Amino acid sequence: MRIVASAGGAVALALAVVPMTPVQAASLNPDNGNDRIACSTSALTNAIDGVLGADGGTIELARDCRYVLTSALPTIDEPVTLRGGKGTSIERSVAAGTPQFRIFEVGGSAGFLTLDDLTVKNGDGAGDGGAVLVRTGRTLLLKSATLTRNRAAGNGGAVANDGGRVILRDSKVEKNSAGVDGGGIHTSGGVVSLDSSAVSQNRATADGGGVASADGYVTATHSSVDKNEADGGGGVDNDGTADLQSTAVTGNRAGGDGGGIRNTGTLIVGRSSVNKNTAANGGGIHNTGLLWIGRSVVKENVADADGGGLWNDNEATVESSDITGNETRDAGSQGGGVYNENGAPGGNTVLTDSTVTKNQASVGGGIFRASGSVTLNRTRVKENVPDNCSPSGTVAGCVG
Known part of the structure; x- marks a missing residue:
């Protein structure tokens, strides 16, 4: 399985899906x-x-x-x-x-x-x-x-x-x-497709x-996943492949990880919004798999501990997107916008042509890099509280 992103942000999945045969x-x-x-x-x-x-x-x-x-x-x-x-x-x-x-x-x-x-x-x-x-x-x-x-x-x-x-x-x-x-909805293998639903x-x-996917293939287009609750993955828990296009994931709640989405598989978020979700870690998205976000907004999500907007401990690519107005609330919490974890295999977050703004945490209001790598390509990190990136000097190109 691989994610291929073109310069324009289009995504192709290396996955064959059998077309649906009409009922006759x-x-x-x-x-x-x-x-x-x-x-x-x-x-x-x-x-x-x-x-x-x-x-x-x-x-x-x-x-x-x-x-x-x-x-x-x-x-x-x-x-x-x-x-x-x-x-x-x-x-x-x-x-x-x-x-x-x-x-x-x-x-x-x-x-x-x-x-x-x-x-x-x-x-x-x-x-x-x-x-x-x-x-x-x-x-x-x-x-x-x-x-x-x-x-x-x-x-x-x-x-x-x-x-x-x-x-x-x-x-x-x-x-x-x-x-x-x-x-x-729960899918174990198989396909789930949401269109304007x-x-x-x-x-x-x-x-x-x-929605919970155990090695399934989930697509959503012009749809919404809102106000759902679970221990993990309040809106969506993905252990397969999920492709969300022009879809809103809003107001979901997780007692553990991933208020909006918890991803341990392959997740694509295109021209979508992940807003106002809450969790212990990863208020918007909690990722330990492969993640691509393009032309999307991760906004006003809340984590009790780390990663108000995005919590990452694998491969996360963010292109032409905004991570804004997210927060962590506990004393000593880290990464209001983005938290990059230090576990195995270690998080690698790449942000290109994006913004990380007006996020808040105890430490690392914009981005907290515990370990791994955070790469900024033509990305602005500004107006975060109390700082933009932490620890100081660990994210190249991030000031303050």
């Missing part, structure tokens, strides 16, 4: 809306059984209808589209005595589930995936859909992706929770309040 299936309701199924759980279950028996199809759900479940729906092992409308939801009953179950599983040899214009809520997975579990090689597509108030005892409060594909378009994953990793107000007991 007959519709259960060929008039596309005038023959919607009844607003009842039995009608929903029977319709799903029907299209599965016909090798897949589209089901038009009733508008302004809550399909309230007391047991899980059939496993989706063929291409199935559930198309809702205004006020349509599929939800697990919250009545006393309702058993614990996730709402959907996408499996079999040809499982491809599309949720279009509806809400899925209150799933309660005993293992991974509160609302949906996606098996290896299978696909979940969300179109103008909302997954909310689902929970999993394991990983993936809303969605657990076990080596499949999860695509969100104009969709929301909000207010879900996981007993382990990935309060909103939001992952917000989710919570993980361990890592990745919004």
